Amino acid sequence: MRMGDRLPAGVRITEVVRETPSVSTIWFDHRFSFNPGQFVMVWVPGIDEVPMALSSQSSITVQKAGDATAALLSMKKGDQIGIRGPFGNGFSQKDDTLAIAGGVGAAPLLPLAMTGVVSTFVLGARTADELLFRKSLEKVTELRIMTDDGSAGNLGFAMKAMDDLSLDLYSQVCVCGPEKMMSAILLRLSEEGLEERGKFSLHRYMKCGCGVCGSCCIDPSGLRVCSEGPVFSGEMLLDCEFGHYSRDGSGRRRPV
Template sequence: MRPIHSKITEITEESPNVRTFFFDTQFNEATPGQFVMVWVHGTDEVPMTLSGKNSITVQKVGDATSRMFELGIGDHMGLRGPFGRGFTIPRNDENVLFIAGGVGAAPIAPLADIVKARGIEGRTILGSRCCDEILFRERFACGRVDITTDDGSEGRGGFVTDQLAETDTSDYDRIYVCGPEIMMYKVFEILKARDGHVKTEFSLHRYFKCGIGVCGACSMDPEGLCVCRDGPVFNGGELEGSEFGHYERDSSGCKCRF
């Protein structure tokens, strides 16, 4: 539970608002999809999904992430974890489909690395707002990669759901999804209509401070599942009838509509 004082060894600028930070701390036993609590000294402690055994990929969206963008190689952050439930690793004889939107590619990328290394057949639907913000396309090169961009600057103009609607998902044994929750919920609806949501895993993002299910900030109705402890990866069957896709909670625990 004590943060490990970790030094930044490398920073990669993935896009104008996304950077990957590499550390001298390795989380070799982490499962793809698990997260660490990142202590940005003097600012805040926030959850970040691991994008590699020693890296996090950060989008500049608030105080803590803005402060991270001011740090350089040799600076330090505190890391504790890994926490939570990650993705199920597919068997070598299974076909997999990855669906990622924006920085949601980061939690799935380590799983794609495993799939590629094992020679498992994989296909990816990778979405972003524009061509400059497409993340980790080379890491998803374990099979066909369909690019979608909101502005049509590369690949198919539109959303990942447009591509998914035309994809025969019965060909895949496992489906993995991460991105903005509204996107994920639309994916959920498409797959549920095909009875494919039960073979699909979704990586959720919620506000929380503890990382172990104590503070209750990430508790989801009606079962009271905690995203930090019981997730952040959930099977689609677990999300039926939940608040997923309908509302989230702010730092005080109040419900907020998406």
């Protein structure tokens, strides 16, 4: 089902599952028809409305950042939240996809892997206990683990796993994670002339979520992350603010 674009519709929380020490999945009593990588605007009563990728037809997977995410993480079965969407474009479902996720960036990539198109999935996290969706991913794809401290898989950042892969064998490289990680991956792909195969899911401050307010526009093109994104191909992100800065709620630049 699709909820309204303008007004949130209420859904009831059915379960909150702790995935890692800092991330939980919130399940609710509606099933959305969506393309992996699309997001919803989640209204947290009395606090704020924030964008969240759908991690399945009936869930979002949340990491604490500030007030709204802290409130979401404190919610219990039976609590109500409001949802608008799904919004945005999402990832294309092409066979022989390489997915690369850092931290909670695994949330929009899990449903893509569940379709069976991801042949290799690189999952990165700071430590072993922060690896998100490890067990689910192991069942559906060849999983390569990277941790910053070497406590699981190989030692190093997620992009280091690219050294052992023949990138030109993949139809696309779908990426979500910290922007520094994503911009380093774009640089690496462009060094091999493969930037158009990179598909990057961007996080930007969002107010309306549906193309009206302009708060999520990327300099200098003005492309709206909520409408033309959140997934952009690598060549669209060369020579723009990506990897350098984003804007906060009042439009001020914040370095990435």
